[in-house]
Amino acid sequence: MSEQHDRQFIQTFSAVLAGLVAFTVVIIILALIIHDREFDGEQSAARQAAVEERLQPVGGVYAGETGRAAAQAAAEAAAASSEPQVAFEGSTDGEMIYGRVCAACHDSGAAGAPRLVAGEMGARVADKGRETLVSNAINGINAMPARGGRSDLSDEQVAASVDYMLDQVE
Template structure:
């Protein structure tokens, strides 16, 4: 091979590279043109979901105007439907225990006392009202109302009374 052959190769190779670069630029320009003509069609459900996510969590009320807005918001909230109560307000302690309390109290999870007298010897002397208060407000790792904030205080009391009847 001679130096002349190398020059011819480099000349042809550089022409191929330049042609490919020009072809790539033309393809990019064509793609931009198609993109402009298609336009944007957002999914309405997606737009609604984005709007819901960027809504403020709470309002900021300042001065008399803010106070009026806060009062109007409070009236609107209170005029809405009454809060839902778990299990249609049933006071069946056994049913509430089975559906809420049994998850921890049947297995002793996280130190929950099981329904055996030995687990309740230090708790029973505190009295039923104290036990109900602990069940409503939570104690230790037990969450308030067993993690079901939709339970009424009466439902929690019925469940505690059922548990105590099973222990004795």
């Protein structure tokens, strides 16, 4: 019985192995057919540009005087092209700036931020005055980061948002 059991196992194992080999051959043939179809024509210009962009070097190696000159030229070109960005295209719409930057904390009172309620903001205006509030908004105070966490806000934009807040509590 043992020999017959072994023979049955070898036949089953051989059949499974032959099936896997046949399946592998079919997959290889299909892959070759698909590969030939996909790359028959020229690549589109957009695809070629994307490939070239991915192949650009991440950095350069500069050595000696020639390298130093190339590095300085690259640094000067980068500095000339990088203009400081101003948030919201320089808009001084206090309501819009408040809604996009300040409201997250000042509507809920998060981290001790005064809410737009006469009792909370009114006392600060009376104690400190507008100029101090604007200065605190620009430089940050307590848990509030400078410029509400938006370093790209200009002083005028911060002042406009403070003025909007003060107008709301009057």
